[in-house]
Amino acid sequence: MYSLPIVLEATLNGLLTGAIYALVALGLTLVYGVLHIINFAHGAFLTAAMFAVWMAVTFLGVDPYVAIPFLTIVFFAIGYGAQRFVIGPASHGDDGNILLVTLGLSIVIENILLAVFRADTRTITTDYAFEVVEIGPLLISQARLYGFLAAVVVSGLLWGLLTRTDTGKAIRAVAKEKLGASLVGIDVRHIYAVTFGLGCATLAVAACLLMPIFYVNPRVGQAFVLVAFTIVVLGGMGSIPGALAGGLFIGVVESLTGLFFGDSLGQIGIFIIFILVLLLRPSGLFGARA
Amino acid sequence: MLEVRGLRAGYGGVEVLRGIDLSVKAGEIIAVLGSNGVGKTTLNKVLSGVLAADAGEMMFDGRPLQGLSPAEVVEAGLIHVPEGRKIFPNMSVRENLELGSYRRARRNRAANLEKVYATFPRLRERMGQAAGTLSGGEQQMVAIGRGMMAEPRLLILDEPSLGLSPLLVEEMFALIQRLNAEGLPIMLVEQNVVQSLEAATRAYIIENGIVALSGEARALAADPALRRAYLGL
Numbered sequence: 001m002y003s004l005p006i007v008l009e010a011t012l013n014g015l016l017t018g019a020i021y022a023l024v025a026l027g028l029t030l031v032y033g034v035l036h037i038i039n040f041a042h043g044a045f046l047t048a049a050m051f052a053v054w055m056a057v058t059f060l061g062v063d064p065y066v067a068i069p070f071l072t073i074v075f076f077a078i079g080y081g082a083q084r085f086v087i088g089p090a091s092h093g094d095d096g097n098i099l100l101v102t103l104g105l106s107i108v109i110e111n112i113l114l115a116v117f118r119a120d121t122r123t124i125t126t127d128y129a130f131e132v133v134e135i136g137p138l139l140i141s142q143a144r145l146y147g148f149l150a151a152v153v154v155s156g157l158l159w160g161l162l163t164r165t166d167t168g169k170a171i172r173a174v175a176k177e178k179l180g181a182s183l184v185g186i187d188v189r190h191i192y193a194v195t196f197g198l199g200c201a202t203l204a205v206a207a208c209l210l211m212p213i214f215y216v217n218p219r220v221g222q223a224f225v226l227v228a229f230t231i232v233v234l235g236g237m238g239s240i241p242g243a244l245a246g247g248l249f250i251g252v253v254e255s256l257t258g259l260f261f262g263d264s265l266g267q268i269g270i271f272i273i274f275i276l277v278l279l280l281r282p283s284g285l286f287g288a289r290a
Numbered sequence: 291m292l293e294v295r296g297l298r299a300g301y302g303g304v305e306v307l308r309g310i311d312l313s314v315k316a317g318e319i320i321a322v323l324g325s326n327g328v329g330k331t332t333l334n335k336v337l338s339g340v341l342a343a344d345a346g347e348m349m350f351d352g353r354p355l356q357g358l359s360p361a362e363v364v365e366a367g368l369i370h371v372p373e374g375r376k377i378f379p380n381m382s383v384r385e386n387l388e389l390g391s392y393r394r395a396r397r398n399r400a401a402n403l404e405k406v407y408a409t410f411p412r413l414r415e416r417m418g419q420a421a422g423t424l425s426g427g428e429q430q431m432v433a434i435g436r437g438m439m440a441e442p443r444l445l446i447l448d449e450p451s452l453g454l455s456p457l458l459v460e461e462m463f464a465l466i467q468r469l470n471a472e473g474l475p476i477m478l479v480e481q482n483v484v485q486s487l488e489a490a491t492r493a494y495i496i497e498n499g500i501v502a503l504s505g506e507a508r509a510l511a512a513d514p515a516l517r518r519a520y521l522g523l
Contacts, residue, residue: 166392169385173378180376182340184436185364185393 002259005137010259011252012135016144018251019151023206024224025231025243026155027199033238034175034195037095038229041082041102043221044109045200049075049207050216051113057124057211064124064208065146071204079200084193113218121217129212147209154205155244158198162240171195175238227254227267230274236287245285249273291316291444291475292337292368297346299336306332308499309346314444314477319470321490321507322479323520329499330479331373334448338370339363351443364393367443373452373479375433379422383413386421386432390439398441406435409465427458434465445469446477451485463489483520487511495520 024046031039052071056062086105091097131142162168173181174191182188206224214220231250235242250270257269277284292314300306306329314320324330335341337348339360348355350368358366378386387406391399407414410431416424421432430450437445447466451459463485470476480486487493487507495503495516503516510516 166389166396169381169389170392172381172385173389176380177376177378179340179372180378181389182360183338183364183370183372183376184389184440185361186389187359187361 007256007259009138009140010255012138012140013144014252014255015248016140016148016251017255018248019148020206020209020247021224021227021231021251022244022247023151023154023202023209025228025235025247026158026240027202027206028225028228029232029235029238029240029243030158030171030202031196031199032232033240034171035095035098035192037098037102039102039196039199040099041106041109042199042203042228043225044106044113045075045079045221046203046207046224047113047216047218047221048078048109049200049204050211050214050220051117052204053207053211054122054124054216057126064126064211065150068150068205068208071208072201075204076197076201078197080193080197082200083196084189087196088189088192110218117218119217121215123215124211126212141213143212147213150205150209154202155240158202159240161198167191167194171198227270230270232284233274234277234284236284239284239286242284242286291318291351292477293347293349294337295347297333297336297348298344299332299341299346300344301332301341305344306499307336310496310499310501312494312501312504314475316475317470317473318492319466319476319478319490321486321493322477322496323481323483323486323493324496325481325520328496330496331448333496334370334372334446334479337363337368337446361393364440367394367441368446369437369440369442369444370446371433371437371448371450373448375429377421377429377432377436379420381421382418383421383424383432384417387413387435387439390436393440395439395441399439402439402441406438409438409469410435426453427455427461430454430458430462438469442474444475444477446479448479449481450478451480451482459485483516484511 028039028042049071053064053067056067057064082105087098087101090101128142132139133142133145162172170181170186170191171194173186174188178188227250231243231246234250235246250273253269253273254266258266294310294312297307297310298305310333312322322330322333332341336343337355339358339362343356350366353366355363378389387403388399391402395402412428413431413435416428421429424432434450451462454462459482466476466478467489478486478490487510490507492505493507493510494501503510503513
């Protein structure tokens with residue numbers, strides 16, 4: 001069997017990757033919680049954000065971490081616009097339509113990316129890509145550590161936004177009671193768009209954290225969204241603490257399955273967990289009981 | 291204060307309101323009465339901008355309400371406490387009340403919160419509790435308290451006594467009169483004819499989408515036709 005430090009290292013690496021998964025899941029669960037639909041365009045937006053990071057690094061020479069604030073704002077605006085001017089009007093208030101519109105949007109975005117960037121897989125190079133931090137006997141990739149810290153900070157900020165600000169409270173109010181929200185003067189369409197914008201903004205952050213340790217091609221987002229969807233179900237649909245805990249957990253599961261059964265089988269662990277959750281606790285770890 | 295003339299509205303071709311005329315003057319409690327399905331809730335939805343009117347005129351404080359969004363209606367000070375309360379069940383009592391001042395009177399939030407707690411000491415005790423876990427009477431307090439947070443110029447209460455025990459219904463009507471005594475005009479939309487007529491200054495009886503009877507509440511309470519139709523006397 002493997003020695004303890006190797007297992008510990010794999011666990012730690014899993015936590016670090018899991019934090020980024022959590023970030024992707026956070027946006028998905030937020031949009032689900034308010035609009036009550038799974039946003040099928042989530043993966044495509046993530047891919048687009050990763051290409052944006054790639055361009056910023058390759059053409060402008062900006063460090064991916066420095067690009068975070070700027071891309072967050074840009075993707076908030078893109079998400080806001082997409083919901084307010086495309087998804088909202090095109091779905092005529094029917095949740096089933098929103099689902100299809102986001103699916104259509106994802107196809108459009110992916111094919112635009114394919115047309116512009118071709119199907120090539122691209123990476124960026126940073127000075128610190130191979131730097132490690134030593135924690136006792138463990139070696140931790142610096143880029144992953146940054147990613148973890150940033151994911152925790154962003155989740156904290158999002159939590160603060162939802163619980164401390166009027167806009168955040170309005171988001172939670174609209175999630176459960178639309179008519180009541182309108183009658184206190186909350187503009188429901190605006191809040192929908194803000195929520196969608198926030199979902200895309202978290203993707204921009206995730207993209208900045210991912211690019212130093214991952215690659216991008218026009219279909220890369222799908223893999224993450226599949227994992228993120230598992231996390232959302234595991235944590236409880238619409239639950240933010242659930243997305244965080246679920247993300248970390250899935251990260252560790254993937255890393256340990258990879259360690260014990262080989263890298264190519266790493267994702268099997270995730271989907272076994274997914275099926276178990278659906279069988280044993282369909283409302284998820286933090287989900288409201290039906 | 292509020293002037294409604296010839297108001298028509300409905301859902302997808304089915305006309306529910308077939309030409310309503312009514313008015314609320316400063317300082318009044320107006321009762322809008324009628325049995326289930328005559329259009330009372332539709333009237334409230336049109337007034338608060340949730341549903342568009344097909345025809346007619348609505349003036350609030352000399353300004354037309356037609357075409358305003360629900361947010362703009364709230365901003366003007368016409369606050370609607372809906373039937374079924376529609377509070378935010380997942381949020382604390384305090385957060386529910388705070389959102390009452392989302393669009394209007396935000397600057398006076400702290401002071402108004404104190405006022406609501408003074409009116410409903412019960413809500414102060416339950417401040418941190420999720421509103422969905424409260425009893426029906428307490429949830430109604432949250433709904434009215436949330437309305438008060440916006441410093442309403444006119445408060446529409448839709449079925450505030452619905453689902454409450456007889457004792458709580460008494461309390462609710464006492465509260466409505468107390469709020470009114472402090473200068474707040476109230477449009478009380480109710481099925482509870484007897485107690486509403488006792489509390490109100492004037493009343494409108496709606497039948498099939500039109501005002502069938504209207505006048506001083508005391509006179510209406512003595513009207514033989516009304517007594518037969520609604521009180522079974």
